[in-house]
Amino acid sequence: MDVNRREFLKIAGLSTLFGVGVNSVFQLLAPGELEASLSPLKKDRKIQWAIAVDMKKVDDRMLDKAVEACHRYHNVPKIPGHKGLKWIWKEDFEHSFPEQENSYVNEEIEKMHFPLLCNHCDNPPCCRVCPTKATFKREDGIVMMDWHRCIGCRFCMAACPYGSRSFNWGDPRRVMTDEELKKLNPDFPTNMEFPTRTKGVVEKCTFCYDRIDKGKRPICVEVANKIKEQAFIFGNILDPESDIRTVLKERFALRRKPELGTGTNIYYLI
Amino acid sequence: MIQTVFKGSRRYGYWILFLLAIIAVAFGCYLYQFKEGLLITGMNRDVSWGFYIAQFTYLVGIAASGVMVVLPCYLHNYKAFARITVFGEFLAIAAVMMCLLFIFVDIGKPVRMLNVLFYPTPHSILFWDMVVLNVYMLLNIFIGWNVLSAERKGVHYPNWVKVLIYISIPWAFSIHTVTAFIYAGLPGRPYWLTAIMAARFLSSAFCSGPALLILLCLIIRKVTNFDPGKEQIRTLGSIVAYAMLLNVFFFLLELFTAFYSHIPEHMRPLIFLFKGLEGHGRLAPWMWTATIFAFISLVLLVVPQTRRNEDTLLVACISVIIATWIDKGLGLVIGGFTPNPFGGITDYWPTKPEVMISIGVYATGFLVLTLLYKMAVSVKEEVGA
Numbered sequence: 001m002d003v004n005r006r007e008f009l010k011i012a013g014l015s016t017l018f019g020v021g022v023n024s025v026f027q028l029l030a031p032g033e034l035e036a037s038l039s040p041l042k043k044d045r046k047i048q049w050a051i052a053v054d055m056k057k058v059d060d061r062m063l064d065k066a067v068e069a070c071h072r073y074h075n076v077p078k079i080p081g082h083k084g085l086k087w088i089w090k091e092d093f094e095h096s097f098p099e100q101e102n103s104y105v106n107e108e109i110e111k112m113h114f115p116l117l118c119n120h121c122d123n124p125p126c127c128r129v130c131p132t133k134a135t136f137k138r139e140d141g142i143v144m145m146d147w148h149r150c151i152g153c154r155f156c157m158a159a160c161p162y163g164s165r166s167f168n169w170g171d172p173r174r175v176m177t178d179e180e181l182k183k184l185n186p187d188f189p190t191n192m193e194f195p196t197r198t199k200g201v202v203e204k205c206t207f208c209y210d211r212i213d214k215g216k217r218p219i220c221v222e223v224a225n226k227i228k229e230q231a232f233i234f235g236n237i238l239d240p241e242s243d244i245r246t247v248l249k250e251r252f253a254l255r256r257k258p259e260l261g262t263g264t265n266i267y268y269l270i
Numbered sequence: 271m272i273q274t275v276f277k278g279s280r281r282y283g284y285w286i287l288f289l290l291a292i293i294a295v296a297f298g299c300y301l302y303q304f305k306e307g308l309l310i311t312g313m314n315r316d317v318s319w320g321f322y323i324a325q326f327t328y329l330v331g332i333a334a335s336g337v338m339v340v341l342p343c344y345l346h347n348y349k350a351f352a353r354i355t356v357f358g359e360f361l362a363i364a365a366v367m368m369c370l371l372f373i374f375v376d377i378g379k380p381v382r383m384l385n386v387l388f389y390p391t392p393h394s395i396l397f398w399d400m401v402v403l404n405v406y407m408l409l410n411i412f413i414g415w416n417v418l419s420a421e422r423k424g425v426h427y428p429n430w431v432k433v434l435i436y437i438s439i440p441w442a443f444s445i446h447t448v449t450a451f452i453y454a455g456l457p458g459r460p461y462w463l464t465a466i467m468a469a470r471f472l473s474s475a476f477c478s479g480p481a482l483l484i485l486l487c488l489i490i491r492k493v494t495n496f497d498p499g500k501e502q503i504r505t506l507g508s509i510v511a512y513a514m515l516l517n518v519f520f521f522l523l524e525l526f527t528a529f530y531s532h533i534p535e536h537m538r539p540l541i542f543l544f545k546g547l548e549g550h551g552r553l554a555p556w557m558w559t560a561t562i563f564a565f566i567s568l569v570l571l572v573v574p575q576t577r578r579n580e581d582t583l584l585v586a587c588i589s590v591i592i593a594t595w596i597d598k599g600l601g602l603v604i605g606g607f608t609p610n611p612f613g614g615i616t617d618y619w620p621t622k623p624e625v626m627i628s629i630g631v632y633a634t635g636f637l638v639l640t641l642l643y644k645m646a647v648s649v650k651e652e653v654g655a
Contacts, residue, residue, distance in 0.1 A: 082314035082616050091612065098613030101534070125457055131396040132385040151385050152308075152378020155396055157318040161458025163611040167318060167378065170309035199307035200378025260457040 048122070048141035049207055050237035050265035051221060052244050052253060053115055057231040058224070063090040063115050065227065066220040072190040073208070073219045075197075077175040080184070085166040087205040088117040088220055096268075099257060114268055115220070118143060118164040118205035119256065122263025126156035126165065135202075141265065142207045152200040161260050164204050171199040237265060271419060274648035275641045281493070282644065289637040296630020299623040300375060308378055310623050316610040317603075317618035319376070324603040325628055326372035328478075328595060329365045329635075330403070330449045331471060335479020336362035336410065337442035338509050344435050350501045354487065356421075357498070359414035360642035361483060362442075366407040368635035375627055395451045402445045409438040414642075422649045446471045453606060461539035462606045464527075470520040471598075477513035478594040480506045481587035488584060490643065496650040500580075507583050511571035514590055518564055521597075539605045542615070550615045553604060560596035563589040 070076070070088045079085060090113040093105065120143045126135050127143060134150035137143055157165045173196055175181040175188050189196050194210070197203055208218035216222070221232040235242035244267075253267040303310050313320040339358035343351035374380055391397045413434050420427035450468035457463070464470075484506050487498035528536040541547055543557045567589035569576070576582035609615050620628070 082316060083309065084315065095612035095614060098609075098611075099535070129394050129396065129456070131391050131394040131400070132382075132389045133391050134385075149382070149385055149389070150379065151382045153373075153376070153396060154318045154378070155394070155452070157315075158459065158607075159456050161456075161611055163316070166315055168307065169311075169313070170307040198379075199309075202378075257458065262457065 045139065045141055046238060047139070047236050048238050048265060049120065049212065050141075050235065050244055050267065051218075052233040052247055052267040052269055054231050054233065054247075054251075054269045055112055055114070056269070057228045058112075058115070060090070060113055062224050062227045062231060063113055066115065066223045066232075069223040070205075070218075070220050073194065074206075075172075075189040075191055075194055076203075077172050077181070077188055078184040079172075079175065079181065083169045085168065085172065085203065087166070087203075088115055090114065091116050097254065097256065099259070100254075109270070116162070116164070116256075117220070117266065118207070119162055119262065119264035119266045120205075120207055121265065123261060125159040125161065125262060129155045129159040131155065138209070140212070142209050142212070143204075144206060144209060145203060147195070147197050147201050147203065150201040152202065154202060156202055161257055161262065162264075165202050166204060167202050168197055168199045172197050271415075271422060271645050271649060275644050278644060282640075285640065286637065289633045289640070292633040293630050293637065296627050296633065299626045299630065302623060303375070303627060304380070308376075310621060312619050312621045312624060314616055314618065316614075316616035317607040319603050319607070320618055321599075321603075321620040321624055321628055322372050322376035324599045325631070326369050326376070327449060327471075327602060328599040329368045329372065330446055331475030331594075331598065332479045332482060333362045333365035333369060333403075333406065334442045334446040334472070334475045335483070336365075337439055338476050338480050338513075339483070339506070340435065340442075341439055342505070344432075345439065348505075350499065350505065354483075354498050354502050356414050356418050356646045357486065357490075357643065358483060359410045359417075360646060361479070361486065361639065362410045363407055363414065363642060364635045364639035365479075366403055366410070366445075367638055368631050369403055370407075371631045371634060372628075375631065395448060395455060399445075399448045399452060402441065402448050406438070406441050406445050409434055409441060413438060414646075418646055418649055421653060424653065443472065446475050453602075458611055459606050460533075460535040462602075464524060466520055466523060470517065470524075473513050473516040473520055474594045474598060475513075477510050477517050477590050480510045480513070481590040484510070484583065484587045485591075486639075486643070488580070490647060494647045494651065496647050503580065503583070504578060507571070507577050507586075510587065510590060511577060514564070514567055514571055517594070518568060538609055542608050543601050543605045547609065548615055550608075550617055552617065552619060553601060556596050556600055560593045560601070563596075564593035567593060 067086075067088050067090065071078070071086070074087060076085050076087055093100075093109050093112055093114065096114040096116060120141055122141075124135075124137060124143050127133075127137050130136075131153060132149050132151055134146045135143065135156055136146070152167070154167055157167060173188075175185040208216070208220075211218060217225075217234050221234040224232040230243075233244050233247050235244040237244055237248075239245065247269065248267060251269045253269050255264045255267055258264070311320060311322075336358040339351050339355050342348040343355050374383065377383060386397060386400055413431055416431045417427045420431075447468040450471040453459070453462035454464060454467035484503055487503055487506075491497050525540065528540055538547060542550065543553050545551060546554050567586045570582050570586035570589070571577050576586070604618055607616075607618070
């Protein structure tokens with residue numbers, strides 16, 4: 001293509017105008033939003049909380065305790081059927097790792113139950129698709145939810161490849177009045193320090209951000225480790241000196257659906 | 271022009287009343303949903319989108335198809351279509367309205383809907399879908415209104431409308447492409463994760479929309495003094511034929527990739543849809559019904575004698591609408607969520623209130639369509655075109 005100096009300057013000028021224009025419109029209408037909206041793509045984090053679950057130490061009783069403790073701490077009501085809510089739950093090998101389909105799988109592993117929860121991905125598809133940034137990645141890598149901003153479109157549930165997200169199909173507080181549900185949840189809400197949710201919003205594991213902010217570990221980690229020392233190894237995976245990094249150097253670990261490139265932060269030590 | 275919608279035959283009045291009655295019942299159901307939450311639908315944690323979003327997807331196609339009369343008319347100067355472009359544009363307006371209503375009834379916290387505008391999020395495809403759909407609706411309102419009122423006054427429409435018309439043509443393609451991207455960009459949903467999704471959406475849009483337009487033209491001819499024209503219907507028939515061929519071809523491409531590669535996660539949603547998996551096969555009869563109707567429509571559309579005969583073309587168009595509706599309005603969304611991320615299967619079927627609310631949204635769309643078409647036909651009758 002033949003472009004002389006004059007034409008070049010014209011095109012360059014126009015494209016600068018356009019480029020600057022788009023940016024300033026964003027700055028004017030929504031200051032800081034453009035940068036914020038790109039934050040899930042940021043890779044220069046210093047902290048990324050992660051859990052390595054030692055499957056040699058975990059048993060069903062421990063997992064039940066951890067699940068119970070989490071759901072009580074976060075006021076997650078028990079609702080039977082497929083419209084229920086769960087932040088952490090146990091699942092067998094076949095369903096935890098469906099892509100690892102194997103007819104001749106090791107008997108011990110076949111019987112194991114794995115604790116499943118939000119993976120607090122490095123590259124979370126849920127944050128990418130959320131139209132209101134009601135779900136976002138914190139500076140410390142926690143994939144968080146703002147229950148006051150969520151419009152309940154459930155795009156994040158379609159995007160999450162791990163089934164980690166639950167929707168409040170009805171009002172969660174109905175377990176306090178509905179006769180059947182009341183039997184399952186006699187003392188709901190179980191933690192007055194933590195908010196209950198409303199109908200029509202999505203919720204999921206928050207890695208106990210409130211406990212982490214106070215220097216404590218997530219409740220599931222706390223409960224599991226009380227039963228068996230170092231069953232759930234929690235720490236900053238970006239710190240080469242951390243316990244979790246040390247154990248990952250020594251032991252082989254599985255992650256759920258690593259082929260999707262989400263960069264999950266829950267490891268299962270085999 | 272608006273005054274024309276207030277007077278009409280007795281039959282027109284009854285039709286409007288009938289639609290209003292349906293809307294009233296559906297609105298009651300919606301109030302019930304508003305109070306109880308989406309609990310009253312069949313949706314669950316594994317199939318977290320259902321009938322509403324599926325209808326939304328189908329109707330984006332109907333909306334986009336307006337371009338199939340606009341494009342030949344304005345880009346190829348195919349004069350015959352000038353007689354019916356306004357019907358394509360008005361159909362698009364009614365369809366986008368239904369799309370927006372289906373999104374509205376689907377979201378869990380409708381009172382927070384404006385958060386999408388307060389916190390614009392360019393990395394969310396839903397944000398872009400909101401932008402393209404609303405702009406497309408506005409474009410069609412401006413264009414349809416101005417072209418029609420110019421026709422009424424017997425003058426040429428102003429030149430700035432022409433600019434909008436040229437913008438509206440690629441814009442129509444964009445609405446269905448962006449809608450396809452909602453699905454095609456998600457990891458871990460193998461039935462949706464396909465590069466041909468947008469192309470499939472467009473081809474199914476460009477057969478189902480014009481097929482519906484043919485039905486509407488035949489109705490207009492029957493109940494009014496305006497005849498949309500034989501040649502117009504014949505050309506639309508050819509468009510439906512090509513688009514339906516492409517649509518079926520694209521679907522066969524999906525089948526080839528899934529079954530020749532033999533990758534279980536790509537095969538399983540298709541097996542679930544057409545045969546059933548682990549005893550869950552509620553959709554299979556529907557999918558085979560779609561297949562049979564697709565086949566009937568192709569035979570009738572490809573054979574020139576049956577395509578040119580308006581009676582058999584009518585049968586072909588109804589078959590196209592049934593086949594594409596089952597494919598997109600049922601199979602696409604449910605198949606995308608099945609099997610779930612754990613390889614298991616959770617049943618979904620819309621509940622009665624869910625279906626009633628959906629019928630209400632359709633009734634609202636048809637009410638808008640009726641009023642807009644009444645206006646257009648009155649102008650056409652007035653100028654004696």
